[in-house]
Amino acid sequence: MRKLHPLSIAVRSISRSVNVGLLFFIAGVFASPGGAGGTLVSVGGMVLLGIVVAVVYEVAYYERFRYELTADTFDVASGVLARRDREVPLRRIQNVDVRQPVLSRLFGLAAVHIETAGGGQTEVSLQYVDEEEARRLRRQLRRGARAEDDEGEESASETRDSSPDDEEELLFEIEPRELAILSVFTIDPGASLLGGIALSFLSGFDPSTLIPADLVDGLPGAEGGLVALAWLVVLFLLAAWVVSAVLTFNRYYGFRLTRGGDELYYERGLVQRYSGTIPLEKVQTLTITERVPFRWFGYGALAVETAGYAPGQGSRGTESAIPLAGYDRVVGLARSIEPFGEVDLEAPPKRARERYGVRYLLVVGALVGAGYLLTTATALERWYLPAALIVLVPAAAHLKWRNRGHQLGDRYVFTRTGFWNRTTKVVPYYRVQAVLHTQSIFQRRRRLASVTADTASSASLLGRAATAYDIDDERGLEMQLEIEERLQERLRARKRERTVGEWFQHDLSNDESAGDDSE
Numbered sequence: 001m002r003k004l005h006p007l008s009i010a011v012r013s014i015s016r017s018v019n020v021g022l023l024f025f026i027a028g029v030f031a032s033p034g035g036a037g038g039t040l041v042s043v044g045g046m047v048l049l050g051i052v053v054a055v056v057y058e059v060a061y062y063e064r065f066r067y068e069l070t071a072d073t074f075d076v077a078s079g080v081l082a083r084r085d086r087e088v089p090l091r092r093i094q095n096v097d098v099r100q101p102v103l104s105r106l107f108g109l110a111a112v113h114i115e116t117a118g119g120g121q122t123e124v125s126l127q128y129v130d131e132e133e134a135r136r137l138r139r140q141l142r143r144g145a146r147a148e149d150d151e152g153e154e155s156a157s158e159t160r161d162s163s164p165d166d167e168e169e170l171l172f173e174i175e176p177r178e179l180a181i182l183s184v185f186t187i188d189p190g191a192s193l194l195g196g197i198a199l200s201f202l203s204g205f206d207p208s209t210l211i212p213a214d215l216v217d218g219l220p221g222a223e224g225g226l227v228a229l230a231w232l233v234v235l236f237l238l239a240a241w242v243v244s245a246v247l248t249f250n251r252y253y254g255f256r257l258t259r260g261g262d263e264l265y266y267e268r269g270l271v272q273r274y275s276g277t278i279p280l281e282k283v284q285t286l287t288i289t290e291r292v293p294f295r296w297f298g299y300g301a302l303a304v305e306t307a308g309y310a311p312g313q314g315s316r317g318t319e320s321a322i323p324l325a326g327y328d329r330v331v332g333l334a335r336s337i338e339p340f341g342e343v344d345l346e347a348p349p350k351r352a353r354e355r356y357g358v359r360y361l362l363v364v365g366a367l368v369g370a371g372y373l374l375t376t377a378t379a380l381e382r383w384y385l386p387a388a389l390i391v392l393v394p395a396a397a398h399l400k401w402r403n404r405g406h407q408l409g410d411r412y413v414f415t416r417t418g419f420w421n422r423t424t425k426v427v428p429y430y431r432v433q434a435v436l437h438t439q440s441i442f443q444r445r446r447r448l449a450s451v452t453a454d455t456a457s458s459a460s461l462l463g464r465a466a467t468a469y470d471i472d473d474e475r476g477l478e479m480q481l482e483i484e485e486r487l488q489e490r491l492r493a494r495k496r497e498r499t500v501g502e503w504f505q506h507d508l509s510n511d512e513s514a515g516d517d518s519e
Helices: 008-031 036-064 102-106 131-150 153-161 176-185 191-202 221-252 327-337 350-378 385-402 441-445 473-518
Strands: 066-069 073-078 084-089 093-100 109-116 124-130 169-173 256-260 263-268 273-279 283-291 299-306 322-326 405-408 412-417 421-428 434-438 448-454 466-472
Touching (some): 008 124, 102 109, 109 131, 131 273, 169 327, 176 221, 412 466, 434 473, 441 448, 466 473
Antiparallel strands (some): 073 084, 093 109, 109 124, 256 263, 263 273, 434 448
C-alpha cells in the first residue's frame, strides 16, 4: 500500500498548529498564575506544547495512513487513536476532485477528495500527495469506475494498467473580459459577512465614525437617524460588493473545461486551485442560467447536475461547465452533452399573470402597513410613499409570467422560470425519478397547478428541481401522465440500445478470437 507524501506532515502540521496552538493559548490564559511574567511563561509554554502535540499527531497520522487501488476497490487504512479500514467500490465513485490550497501549492502537493454516489460529503480525502500522483489517481479512479460499470473487473484492471492520458479536447477557457464581467456583477453569499467584518475593523468597532457629520447636520433626530442608517447600509453594500468581486475573481481565475472520453474536466482558482471531473454518464439535469444584467449583454452560464451532486453547490460552489460566456456558446456546449433540439416553450395561462399581480399588490400593502406602524412609533411622516410601487405591479406580474414556461420534447422535458435569475432546465426523460403534481390553496382558486420532474440530483432536495409552474390544472395531469409514459419509453429504448451494443461487442470478440485461431 502507498503512503502520503512526506512533506504532507509539514503542510498539515502548520495548519493544525494554528488551531491547536490557539486552543492551548486560551487554556494558558485561564491557567496563568497572574502577573506579567507568569502569564507570559504559562501562555508561551501552553502554545509550545500545543504545537508539539500537533506535530506529533501529524507524524503519527502519516505513519498510519495507507491507500491502495485494487481491481475493484479503493482501499484506505487510517486512524491514530482509532483504526479505520475502508474499501470504496469503484462503481460507487461519483467525483474525484483535486484541490491545492496556497500552502500545498508551495510544496508541490495536492489533496484528492473522493465522493461516492448518493453521498453529500467526501468519502475519502488524501492530504496530501504530489501533483503527479493526484492526477494519476483522478484519472485511474475514474477509468476504473467506468470499467466497473461497463466491462467488469478484468477490463478495470487492464484499464488501470494503461498509463497514457486520454486525449483531452479543450471546450472552454474563460477570457479576461468574461472574468472581469463575472467578478463585477456576481454577488457572493459570503461577501456580506466579510464586508461587515472589514467595516468593523475600519471603524474601530464604532459605526458612528463612518458617518460624515455634514450628512446629518440640521436634520431632526428621527430623520437624521434614518439617513445615517441608510448611509451605513450603502457602505455595507459597497464593502460586500468589493469583497464579492475579489472572491469571484479568485474562484474562477484560469477556468478551463476539457473533455476526455465521457468525462468533463474542470480547473479553476488563483490562490487555491481546484480541479475535478464531471462524469457525463451520471448527468441528471442541465441548467442554463441567464442573470440580470448578464442577460442584457447576451451572456449565460451552464451547470451540470449529476446524481446526488449539483456542481457549483456548497463549499465546492457551482462547478459550472461554463461560469460565463456568450449565450450561443453556452447552448452549444449544452447540446454537446445532451443533443436536444430547438426549445419552444409553452407559457402559463394568462390567469397565472393575474395571480402574480394580486401577490405583488399584497406585498405593496404590507409595505404600506409597515410604514404606517413605523410612523406611529417614530413620528415619521410620509408613511404612504411605498404605495407608489403599485405602478410597477403590472410590469412585474407580466415579466414573471413571460419568463415562465415548459415544453415536452421527444427525449427531454424543458422548464423555465425567473426574471432576475432566469433558469432553463433540460431533463432527459430516462433520468426522471418521480413526477409530482401539486396545487396550493391559491392555485386551486384559479385552476392552476405545478408539475415537477424530479431527478436524483441534490438540487431537487434544495427545491431547485425542473418545475413547470402555474399551468392549467387539467393540462398538469395530462403532462404528468405524458412524462411518465415517455420515461418508460426511453427506458425501454435505452435497454434495447444496450442489448444491441452488447451483441455487437460479443460478435466482434468472437470474430477476433476466430482470427487469432486461424493464425
